[in-house]
Amino acid sequence: MPSTTELLKISTQVRRDIIRMTHGAASGHPGGSLGCADFITTLYFGIMKPDPKNFTMDGIGEDLFFLSNGHLSPLWYSVLGRYGYFDYHELGTFRMLNSRLQGHPSVEEKLPGIRIASGSLGQGLSVSVGAALSKKLNQDNHYVFCLMGDGELEEGQNWEAAMFAAAHKVDNLIAIVDDNGKQIDGPVVKVIDLGDLRAKFEAFGWLVIRMNGNDIADIREKMLLAKVASGKGKPVMVLMKTIMGFGVDFMLDNHQWHGVAPNDEQAEKALKQLEETLGDY
Numbered sequence: 001m002p003s004t005t006e007l008l009k010i011s012t013q014v015r016r017d018i019i020r021m022t023h024g025a026a027s028g029h030p031g032g033s034l035g036c037a038d039f040i041t042t043l044y045f046g047i048m049k050p051d052p053k054n055f056t057m058d059g060i061g062e063d064l065f066f067l068s069n070g071h072l073s074p075l076w077y078s079v080l081g082r083y084g085y086f087d088y089h090e091l092g093t094f095r096m097l098n099s100r101l102q103g104h105p106s107v108e109e110k111l112p113g114i115r116i117a118s119g120s121l122g123q124g125l126s127v128s129v130g131a132a133l134s135k136k137l138n139q140d141n142h143y144v145f146c147l148m149g150d151g152e153l154e155e156g157q158n159w160e161a162a163m164f165a166a167a168h169k170v171d172n173l174i175a176i177v178d179d180n181g182k183q184i185d186g187p188v189v190k191v192i193d194l195g196d197l198r199a200k201f202e203a204f205g206w207l208v209i210r211m212n213g214n215d216i217a218d219i220r221e222k223m224l225l226a227k228v229a230s231g232k233g234k235p236v237m238v239l240m241k242t243i244m245g246f247g248v249d250f251m252l253d254n255h256q257w258h259g260v261a262p263n264d265e266q267a268e269k270a271l272k273q274l275e276e277t278l279g280d281y
Contacts, residue, residue, distance in 0.1 A: 001046045004216045009277040010082060011041040011216070015247045016274040017078035017091055017281065023267035025095035028103065031257035032149065033075035035180050035213070035242040040072075040079050042219045043145060047227075052085040055112040063142045064131055066116060068124020069149035069178065070104040071259065076113075077101050082278065085113040089281045122155025124148055125175060129165045132173040132235075143227065146175045151183030154192045159204070165235040166205025173235040174226045178213065180242045182255040197239055206237045213242035248273055 002010075014037045022028035044050065048063040067076050074094060081088030086100075093099035100109040104119030116127050128146035135142060152158065165173055177197065181188050188194060198208045207229050211222035226236045244258070245251025248270040262270055 001220070004220070007038075007042050007045060007216050007220075010045060011037045012247070012275055013278040014041055014075065014078045014082065016271060016276060017082075017088075018074045019248070019262060019267055019270045019274065020280065021074045021078070021091055021094040022261040023264070024092065026261050027095050028074050028261050029071040029259045030074070030248075030262065031182070031244040031251060031254070031259075032069065032178060032180065033072045034248060034251065035244045035246045036072055036147065036178055036240075037075055037247065038216050039176070039178075039213045039219055039240060039242070040075055040147070042216055043223065044079050044083050046220055047223045048143075048145065050083075052080075052083055052112065055085065057115055059115065059131070060135075060138060060140055061142065063145065064115070064128075064135075065145045065147070066124050066128045066131070067105065067118050067147055068128075069121065069147060069152055070117070070119030070124075072147075073101070073103060073105055073119075076105065077111075080111075080113040081281075086111065091281045121149065121152040122157040125158050125161040125165075128173055128175065129161050129170055129235075132165075132170045133168070135172055136170075142172070143230065144173050146173070148175065148177050149183070150177055150179045150181065150194060150197075151188050151191065153177065153194055153197070162201065162204045162206065162235075169233045170235050171231050171233050174223075174230060174238065175235065176211075176238040176240050178242055179239050180244045180253075182244045182253070182258060184255070184258045186255050201237045201239075205234060207232075207234045208237045208239060211238050211240045213240035214246045
């Protein structure tokens with residue numbers, strides 16, 4: 001597994017990619033993407049370690065990841081490109097006409113690494129439960145990971161999926177909630193207060209772990225713990241505390257950066273805070 005320092009270098013470049021991609025397209029969702037950059041970087045480079053050169057849609061024989069909150073696409077595209085699923089220079093086509101890198105992931109674009117279209121919030125957990133069950137039927141001892149947003153939990157379908165997963169002992173599933181307390185209309189507590197998420201998921205029959213999603217060392221530790229906790233009859237839920245806009249001071253903890261691209265001046269200011277570690281596209 002790469003060291004914490006090595007993973008930090010990658011996630012810093014990924015954050016730089018996010019700023020450049022959303023600025024170049026004058027569109028996109030930088031806030032949550034920046035907040036989850038450490039997590040998805042660590043998941044791919046340190047936890048899952050998939051095989052990008054032999055990508056298949058069925059994913060048999062490897063860990064799977066589903067991005068339910070598909071508006072974090074610039075983050076996911078950057079990690080996929082940097083990991084070798086495609087030439088990372090393609091990141092420069094983000095949200096452009098005829099690009100494979102659409103605003104939300106799309107399977108019809110046939111971009112390696114993408115198995116479902118996502119961004120219609122509330123559906124990713126259901127898909128992940130199905131994928132995890134298929135692995136059990138195939139006697140495939142790999143994991144299924146799913147990242148969701150906290151505001152997304154206001155969608156009722158999530159709770160049907162959570163109930164089903166526990167009832168059917170889908171214990172090869174590790175779900176992660178980006179608990180940044182922000183959604184497009186403001187603080188989650190002011191839109192629909194989710195209450196005590198730990199108590200809720202435990203009541204639904206899940207094993208719950210808390211994690212700091214902006215601390216790579218803690219991500220490594222807790223995701224490895226989640227894997228160890230799997231296979232014991234319960235799905236695992238990781239409540240991941242992050243700060244929206246992490247890495248760029250003027251975007252920190254501000255829901256207004258949920259879906260607004262930086263202008264020229266803002267992009268320049270942000271990039272000065274993010275070191276170019278792997279080379280820009």
